[in-house]
Amino acid sequence: MKLDIKKALGLTLAFTLCGSALATDLDVSIESGGSNAITVGTGDMVNYSVLVETTDSAHQGLAMFAFDLTFDGGSLSPVTPTGAISAFVAPLGINNPAGFGGTPSNGDLLQVGGAQNTIRNTFASQPVGSVQSGLAMPFAPATVATGVISAPMTPGTYVLSAQNLFANVLDPATTGTPFWKVLPCGEGTLGDLVITVVDCDISIICPGDTNSAGCQSAMLYAGRASYSGASVLTVGVGRIINQEFGIWIWGTNPGPSTRFGTTLCVGTPFDFTILPELSGGTGAPGTTCNGSFRFHFTGAFLQGAGLTPGTTVYTQCVYRDPLRGVPSVGVSPAMSFMVCP
Structure with a gap:
C-alpha cells in the first residue's frame, strides 16, 4: 500500500487541528x-534551490509542507533536502515512500516535502524526531531543497514551477503536550524560476x-565566450602578413561597413583595440603570410565591454599589408558568437 503524504498528514491535521481559520x-x-530569472547556454547544468517563508508570525513555525515541481523543459x-529541515525527513519526519525528494511522474516531481513528528510518535519506526520550531518565519525564509536540471538544447524560455502546495504550521499556543497542535496554512505566492536558454554557437560569417x-587568411577558435568567466x-x-601591426574589432551589429579604407563584416558602431604584439612569422617584415594574431574574449573583457549574456x-x-597598395590593410574572416552566461 502506497502512502499519500497529503492524506496521511491530513489525518494528522484532523487530530491536531485547533480551529479552522488559516493561520x-x-x-x-x-x-x-x-x-x-537566469540566462544559460544550451545543455548547461542549472543548480536551483527551493525556499519557503510564511507570511505572518501567528504561529510557531512550519510543521509540514508538500508541493509538486514541474519543468516544461524536460524531466x-x-x-x-537541506540540513536545515532534517526534522521533516524520515526517519525523524515522515515522507512518501519515494522520499522527501518527490515521486517522479511523467517528468514531474509529486509531493516534494515532509512533516515533523507533531504526533510525538514513539511506537512506530518513523517519525521519531523532535519537533523543531521557528522554521520559515517571516523575513527568515528556509531553504528546504536543492536540485539540478540540464538546460534544453533548444533555445527558448522555460519555467520551473511549484504547484499544489499543502502545508500546516505549529499552533501559536501549543506546547507539545501531549502532542503538537497545528493549523492549516494557505497557499501564498509561488515564485517560478524562469530559465532563458540561449544558443552560444559560433559561426564564421x-x-x-x-x-x-x-x-587568404584563416580563422580558428576554441572555447566559448562566458560572461561569468566559466x-x-x-x-x-x-596566414596573414608577417611582422605587422593589427587591430581587433568587435560590435553588436552585422556588416557590411566601411572603415580603414576597406569593407568589414562588422557593422557600425564598433570598438577596437590595437593588438600589443606584431603578427610574428619569419622573413623580412611584410613579405610572407606566416603571421598570426590571437585574441581572448574573457569574462572580464565581456563585462568591461558591456557584452551581456x-x-x-x-x-x-584588420592588419597592415604595406605591399598591397591602397588601402594597405588586410582583413581576416569574421565571426559571430552569442555571449554565454
Missing part, C-alpha cells in the same frame, strides 16, 4: 544563484581577403 500563507520561491530528478603575399573564447587568425557579437581582425 498564515506559505510562499514558495525557486531560485538559482539568488534569482528567479526532473528528485531534489535533495565572412571569408578573409587575399593579401599581397597571395594568401570559459574563454580564444580566436586566432593565421544573450548578446550577439560580431568580430574581425
